[in-house]
Structure formats: C-alpha cells, structure tokens
Amino acid sequence: MNEIKIFCPATIANLNCGFDVLGLCLEGIGDEMIIRKSTEKGIKITKITGADLPLETEKNVAGVAALAIIHDLDLEHGFEIEIHKKIKAGSGIGSSSASAAGAVFGINELLGKPFAKHELVDFAMKGEAVASGCEHADNVAPCLLGGFTLVRGYNPLDVIRIESPSELYAVVLHPHIEVKTSDARAVLLPMIPMKDAIKQWGNLGGFIAGLYTNDYNLIGCSLNDVIVEPARKHLIPNFDEVKNTALQNGALGSGISGAGPSIFALCKGQEIAEKVAFSMSESYQNTGITFDIHLSKINPEGVTIITN
Known part of the structure; x- marks a missing residue:
C-alpha cells in the first residue's frame, strides 16, 4: 500500500x-x-x-x-x-x-x-x-x-x-469566533487553592467511576469545573446562558470544549440530546454570532x- x-x-x-x-x-x-x-x-x-x-x-x-x-x-x-x-x-x-x-x-x-x-x-x-x-x-x-x-x-x-456508556450523547455548539489555545492557557492561574483542587480531584474520580459503572447521575454531578471554567468563560459570549439552558433541558452537564469557544453538553439518550441541541441553538441566536451545532454519539x- x-x-x-x-x-x-x-x-x-x-x-x-x-x-x-x-x-x-x-x-x-x-x-x-x-x-x-x-x-x-x-x-x-x-x-x-x-x-x-x-x-x-x-x-x-x-x-x-x-x-x-x-x-x-x-x-x-x-x-x-x-x-x-x-x-x-x-x-x-x-x-x-x-x-x-x-x-x-x-x-x-x-x-x-x-x-x-x-x-x-x-x-x-x-x-x-x-x-x-x-x-x-x-x-x-x-x-x-x-x-x-x-x-x-x-x-x-x-x-x-x-x-462509553451506550446511551451517552454529546452536543457541541461551535460559535464562529476563534479562541487560540495559547491565549486560553494564558488566562489560567499558575497556583490554585487547595480546596478547589480537592473538589476537582473528587469530580474527576466520580466521572471516571460513572463511566465504568454506567451511572449517568454520577457522570452528571461530576461534570463540574471549579478551576478552569471560571477563568475562561468570559472568552465565550453568552456562555453561562447557553450552559444553563442545556442543564434546564435535561443535559447531564455542560461546559467549555477544550480551550473554547465551543460549548459542549453530555446527555443520556438521543431524545434529550436533540432537545438540548435545539435549546442551545435558540439561546445562542440572541448573540448575533453565527454558529454550528453538532449532535454525536461517542465514537x-x-x-x-x-x-x-
């Protein structure tokens, strides 16, 4: 070949x-x-x-x-x-x-x-x-x-x-703006409080345990970021509104995809994922920024x- x-x-x-x-x-x-x-x-x-x-x-x-x-x-x-x-x-x-x-x-x-x-x-x-x-x-x-x-x-x-648990879906909203990885890393603090580190370690352990046990509730409650998201979310217009909309419509959790500007949500089942994708799209239209919305199973x- x-x-x-x-x-x-x-x-x-x-x-x-x-x-x-x-x-x-x-x-x-x-x-x-x-x-x-x-x-x-x-x-x-x-x-x-x-x-x-x-x-x-x-x-x-x-x-x-x-x-x-x-x-x-x-x-x-x-x-x-x-x-x-x-x-x-x-x-x-x-x-x-x-x-x-x-x-x-x-x-x-x-x-x-x-x-x-x-x-x-x-x-x-x-x-x-x-x-x-x-x-x-x-x-x-x-x-x-x-x-x-x-x-x-x-x-x-x-x-x-x-x-991946068999019913897990990902929704990604990609605003047509650019956030360079190097810029997104530049806003991160070199030191973090011990209390925040402990919360993050607990969430990471809970998330991994949820994947292995197919526990969607555990996956959802572990999808929290107390360190990076607070420093980066200002780089993404309407981030909090879109995230809250995803959660209100049944997403297990939502956050910044990589360095951004994309916003992701994990969902249990295609029906909820479609509802979340629609609600995130409706929410982001208020910004006037063009965007793509993707719905995907885990590859x-x-x-x-x-x-x-």
Whole structure:
C-alpha cells in the first residue's frame, strides 16, 4: 500500500473536571487526509483545503508529528500529506489534534503498523505542541484510540482508554469566533487553592467511576469545573446562558470544549440530546454570532481508513 485516505475525528477535551487529562471522540465531525509514500526523504505537505494553514512542514502540526515518527524509525524514504480541513482552527474540538493524529496514524498504516495505537500518541503530541505551545494528549489520545481517554501521567506517558456508556450523547455548539489555545492557557492561574483542587480531584474520580459503572447521575454531578471554567468563560459570549439552558433541558452537564469557544453538553439518550441541541441553538441566536451545532454519539474507533 502506497497511499491511504483517512478520517480524523473531532474531539472534546477537559470535560470540565479533567483539564489536560480527559477527552472523548466524536462521530461524524472530522477532517480527511491523504498520505502517500515518497521516494524523497522527509515530509512534504502538498495540499491544504478548508483552512489557511502553513505548508511548511516544521510549522504545520501534521508535519511536525509526521517528522517525529519518521525520525524515530530513521527511514530512507518519506511521505506526502494532503489535509482537507472540516474542523475549523481554534474551534475547541481538536482541529490541530485531528491533523497530528491523522498524520501519525496514516504513516504507521503505510509502514505496516510498527507501532501500536497507544504508542502513536507520543508522536502526535509533538505536533499538538506547535498549536498550543505544550505537549498534551487530551485531544490526540481520544482521536487515535476512540471512546474516552484518561491521561494518567505524562512522564512516562500513560493513557487509559475507557468505553462509553451506550446511551451517552454529546452536543457541541461551535460559535464562529476563534479562541487560540495559547491565549486560553494564558488566562489560567499558575497556583490554585487547595480546596478547589480537592473538589476537582473528587469530580474527576466520580466521572471516571460513572463511566465504568454506567451511572449517568454520577457522570452528571461530576461534570463540574471549579478551576478552569471560571477563568475562561468570559472568552465565550453568552456562555453561562447557553450552559444553563442545556442543564434546564435535561443535559447531564455542560461546559467549555477544550480551550473554547465551543460549548459542549453530555446527555443520556438521543431524545434529550436533540432537545438540548435545539435549546442551545435558540439561546445562542440572541448573540448575533453565527454558529454550528453538532449532535454525536461517542465514537469508539478514533481515526479510521476511508475505503471508497
């Protein structure tokens, strides 16, 4: 196989209680990439559609991630990459992560899978750092592995994949404004009160327990963020109104998707998810800002090969 076409799904990171350690993979929302072998060494980005992103390999998240994996293998040949963006940059649903994860997944497939999926996360993080300023796996891990992922540690990297409860749905409202990850990180305090840390640890433990036991009530009451959301929510117009509307219409919980500006809600069952999606849309129309609304089950596969 000399060429591969892949679907690189969008993701939701942080999930309120799990800053930089929790993420989930979405269905039906994502980029497409075409990767082909080249006789020339190195990585060449040959085409980008749907976004104004750099073609220079060292400035592109997919290029940097791809370089990391081929340097590790010390290959005598290289790869060409086409990126067809459907996830808007700065949307808060893993645009850069989709590119980074897709690049390493595709190259790994073309090489006969020398690395397991879990091992690809480390390479993808190198690309993610181009966009955010630091290596973190809360988006690239669910994009590669599917389902929910928990980053238990970074040194060494330890990622745990968790199956999603069968009736869990995600709703994402994406305002057409940009919040750069680097800017969203800049507003965070370097130190937090111990009482807030204790609350956050409890919520994270409760959320993970809820996933494993299919306890939707526990999932809902654990979806609280006392550290990051208060610092970032002012970056998103009408955030509190949209979140409260989602909760009033049956959402288990709601919050900032990744660094924003997207707002997510988790729901039990498609009927409630549709009601929540409608209510969030109605609420945001008051801002005059255009937006997209997505309703999705949790994607169990992550990056996949397009066979048509």
